[in-house]
Amino acid sequence: MYTVPRRVALPLISVLIAATIFFTITYILKPESTLEIEVKSTNEEISKKGSRLIIGNSTESSQKLTEQHGTTLYKKYGVPITGLNHTIIYNKMPKCGSRTMDMLLISNAKRFHVKLDHNQVHRGYDLDVIDPKGKEEFAIKRVQQLAAHPPALFSDHIFYFPVEKSNNPVYINMIRDPIEALVSNYYYIQHGDRAVAQRTVIRNQKKYGGDMKMNETFDQCVLKERKACISEGRLSLMLKFFCGTHPKCSTDLKWSLNEAKRRVEEEYLIVGLLEDYESTLKLMEKLAPSLFKGIVTDYKADIRKKESEKYQTNFKKPISAEVRAILREKLDLTYQFYDFVKTKLELLKKEYGI
16 A cells, blocks of 8 residues: 655645645635625515615615625615605596595695695596607606796606606506506496586597497496407506506517506605505505605595595496406406505515505
8 A cells, every 4th residue: 555755745745735725715714705795685674675676775875886796786666755845746547446546546635735736637548549658758748847846746647757857756556457447437438426517427428438338337348349448458557557658668568568667666766555455554654654644634624525435437247257347357467466466565564565
């Protein structure tokens, strides 16, 4: 058996010991790098905050990390704001409790002498007869005017539109179950509600009814494949309200879905649900008390409840299981967005104990 000479073995052992010490210090006992500390901190915060990607409550630190590492870690959704130097932008989805919300926002705004925009950008939302881009240009200019006197409120049925960050925009919105929204809109055009004059109902029928037959139920309309109930514009309306006016919002609905989700996370303070209206209002108070304090109490007042009842559609017939199944398939991408919003709202409710 070969034996390593002593004069060779000792230096070799010394080299092996030195290498072991270097490896231990470098790879096992090394201190965490700045990036690792930041990522670890971020991951811990994500687990605490659910789907909200923020670093503590510091906008500055998250923006700094974004600049350093090229990733978007700061989201506006569910991040509390303070002060009155803001412009509330409510690009309200049709038939999602928007008139009740308008009533509450206007009542609440009077406390701050808020300048309100009563000029309707448009009175409808049928994509076949409306130019969304033209309304976007008008809305951007109007918000700039209102933002000169904060706090300000812009409320209208309009697709998402970007404004300068210097205007301190606070985007909010409400949505509802996509099928229920379609049914409600159909019967609203046919019959209106107690708050709408008969002449307005007739005007809506002419302007937005399309191939709608006034004596047909929603089920009959769907089974006959009329555009009045299942046109591409109506089926994808919710996605477009959050995606915006980019051409791909209309031509590539999968892209539109992803863009709508991104908008919610990066631009909106909150997107609530009609089915969970009171919880949405409670969260609004928690997230922006300087702007929305008292809105829940106002909502619960008897006078507000009576006013809200006026906005319920005069007649709605429940749809059949067959038609519901047809629509569920056609609205698959919209339901993905609806479920996304619902999940985020539930996480936010859990965080605030609501």
